[in-house]
Amino acid sequence: MAEQEQTPQRRPGGRSARIQQAVFAAVLEEVVARGYARTTLGAVAERSGVHRTTIYRRWSDLDTLLVEALRDRSGHPVVPRDTGALATDLAAYAQDIVEVLAADTGRIISAVLGSEAARLDGVRGILGEVLTTRRPLSSEIVRRAVARGEAPQGTVDVEVIDHLVAPLYFRLLLTGEPLDEEVARRCAAATAAAVTAGVFVREPGPAS
């Protein structure tokens, strides 16, 4: 069974899937607890309760395992809710991001980006994918606002969303200050004011 060439991890709910989830959870917990430089496949085996040889057979090295575990985690981007108005759309999205960052996912992001793992090509790749996947989703907020006449034509959606969430990541990665409803509300209000003022309208080009 263990030597079969077919991909056992594709059977949802099967033993292989359970093993995979246990190993993924264990490697992320190890990185949060000790940092990446001190994480070993042996410690992952111990924490997951999965036999070392099973882990070695499946994942050739720790880098590969970590990248797979992160990819598995990052597969569920926050989908912005349609609340009918720009201010409340931004507030709802900021609150959803706060909930993600204030929970396990935030601890994992912080631990991975604050470790040597931040240098791995695979990690940079996932980060890039998460940011680019998120953008078309979140830019729906801006498109709807422009359609409703709440935001000026030419508002650059990517800039709006980056400004909305940047102070949240600033807290997560730099100041360590709380991620709560208040900061979500403030980020949304600040961004809405800037959008309304036309700050994010694309300029025709440098110096005319």
Add this chain to the structure above:
Amino acid sequence: MAEQEQTPQRRPGGRSARIQQAVFAAVLEEVVARGYARTTLGAVAERSGVHRTTIYRRWSDLDTLLVEALRDRSGHPVVPRDTGALATDLAAYAQDIVEVLAADTGRIISAVLGSEAARLDGVRGILGEVLTTRRPLSSEIVRRAVARGEAPQGTVDVEVIDHLVAPLYFRLLLTGEPLDEEVARRCAAATAAAVTAGVFVREPGPAS
């Protein structure tokens, strides 16, 4: 000479000071080039041209050396210029921060925070000090704006400055997008619009 108990590093311009600066520069360059987990005192010796035994005598371990080198670097916070108006004060400050982050200092911040060094108590301590030292300086901008009637009474200065610079750190640490005059201008304009709209006025408390 080498065995004297007095503190030779205090003589500005002396041999010890030159050695110290060479070693500090070398450890930071090593971390930028290889990451912290792969940096060794031996590599620092080689890069700095300072003999290994001199380094070992002075710094007991790499953690101590890195923290001292970072402290030496972080001793010059950006002092906000007084341009006479909120919008231009914010723009000038954002531009000054962009210049710092787009240069060597940005590469060092990014390399240190994206490595196991981010977990060191000394590094967290310096980061905390930089943020708290910067705040009273940069909050001058808000105080002047309130005095001129450009910002509402009760505007929380810390929040304003964090919102101003957060998108810059977001680019530095997450997206890798360019840090240039355009982003500085946009951050300043967005923050000014939010300040004017009263977004950063302290609320009396949760639910009345």
